[in-house]
Amino acid sequence: xxxxxxxxxxxxxxxxxxxxxxxxxxxxxxxxxxxxxxxxxxxxxxxxxxxxxxxxxxxxxxxxxxxxxxxxxxxxxxxxxxxxxxxxxxxxxxxxxxxxxxxxxxxxxxxxxxxxxxxxxxxxxxxxxxxxxxxxxxxxxxxxxxxxxxxxxxxxxxxxxxxxxxxxxxxxxxxxxxxxxxxxxxxxxxxxxxxxxxxxxxxxxxxxxxxxxxxxxxxxxxxxxxxxxxxxxxxxxxxxxxxxxxxxxxxxxxxxxxxxxxxxxxxxxxxxxxxxxxxxxxxxxxxxxxxxx
Numbered sequence: 220x221x222x223x224x225x226x227x228x229x230x231x232x233x234x235x236x237x238x239x240x241x242x243x244x245x246x247x248x249x250x251x252x253x254x255x256x257x258x259x260x261x262x263x264x265x266x267x268x269x270x271x272x273x274x275x276x277x278x279x280x281x282x283x284x285x286x287x288x289x290x291x292x293x294x295x296x297x298x299x300x301x302x303x304x305x306x307x308x309x310x311x312x313x314x315x316x317x318x319x320x321x322x323x324x325x326x327x328x329x330x331x332x333x334x335x336x337x338x339x340x341x342x343x344x345x346x347x348x349x350x351x352x353x354x355x356x357x358x359x360x361x362x363x364x365x366x367x368x369x370x371x372x373x374x375x376x377x378x379x380x381x382x383x384x385x386x387x388x389x390x391x392x393x394x395x396x397x398x399x400x401x402x403x404x405x406x407x408x409x410x411x412x413x414x415x416x417x418x419x420x421x422x423x424x425x426x427x428x429x430x431x432x433x434x435x436x437x438x439x440x441x442x443x444x445x446x447x448x449x450x451x452x453x454x455x456x457x458x459x460x461x462x463x464x465x466x467x468x469x470x471x472x473x474x475x476x477x478x479x480x481x482x483x484x485x486x487x488x489x490x491x492x493x494x495x496x497x498x499x500x501x502x503x504x505x506x507x508x509x510x511x512x
Contacts, residue, residue: 222425224369224393224395224426226346229267229268231426231448237447238267239452240268240450241269241454241474242270242451242453242468243258243261243269243271243453244270244272244329244464245305245464246454246460246465246468249306249307251311251314256456257455257456258318258326259322262323263471264474264475264478265475265479267325268325268327269324269325269454270326270328270329271326271329272328273312273329273338275332276302278332279302280299280302291304312342316342326344327344328348329348330348331353331359333358346371347363347366347370347371348370348372349372349373351373351374351375351376351399352376354372355385360385360388363389364389364391364392370393370394371449372386372389372396373397373399373430375399375430394425395425395428395448395449396428398415398429398442399431400433401432403463403467404466405431405432405433407433412429412442413445415427416445419446426449427447427448428448428449429450431450431451432453434467436469436473436476436477436480439481440477444487452468453465453467454470454474455470457470458470
């Protein structure tokens with residue numbers, strides 16, 4: 220069964236190269252200038268899609284932790300005030316929208332609540348991402364389904380039964396199912412990349428991807444070799460910056476290598492037919508002095 224979806228003019232799926240999403244998330248730490256620098260880095264490295272996060276702190280921050288005092292680069296503040304400080308509003312996302320258009324890079328967002336979906340509908344983004352934490356939020360899934368946009372569903376911190384129910388609920392939408400481990404960073408022994416093959420067998424009608432939180436880039440390449448057609452990683456200009464996602468992010472050099480190698484995977488795999496290449500003929504003449512078979 221051949222399947223593809225289009226995000227703007229980019230095809231994702233069978234017969235296409237793996238596509239990379241640079242997850243900026245909240246690695247900008249509430250600074251539009253840092254966000255622009257990460258977008259610049261992504262563009263230089265050949266990234267076609269970047270993703271942010273949008274949430275309503277009044278809904279998403281649990282009441283029991285709102286007043287907890289934490290140390291931040293901006294001094295002591297409540298956890299609730301910190302989450303509001305790093306949350307971009309309409310003015311910031313208008314700047315991001317214009318900047319991405321200027322740089323010819325496509326952006327969209329993970330949405331964490333229904334008002335955030337309404338907020339994002341003000342922009343012409345090509346799809347929505349469901350974060351792993353919201354896989355079981357039926358009201359949010361229903362709201363996203365009503366937009367008629369493609370949905371990218373992350374499956375971290377979920378049981379197979381929870382994943383099955385979410386996919387069944389979203390079954391009539393254009394859907395990309397992302398294998399994911401939600402630890403930051405994820406342990407090598409918990410990546411379970413073979414689950415990508417399981418998803419491909421279990422859900423042949425959908426496109427399978429991978430959202431990685433590991434250190435390094437090799438597992439993301441292995442994920443693509445196993446059939447992930449959409450590969451997402453957190454990206455940052457400096458992993459030492461403040462923020463819970465920075466440690467599981469990749470910087471410029473790793474990002475450049477990962478995007479380069481993802482674009483080479485189809486060449487590496489070839490067509491599966493054994494052939495004698497022109498480049499081998501001189502070597503064959505030099506080294507195979509006897510052909511007695």
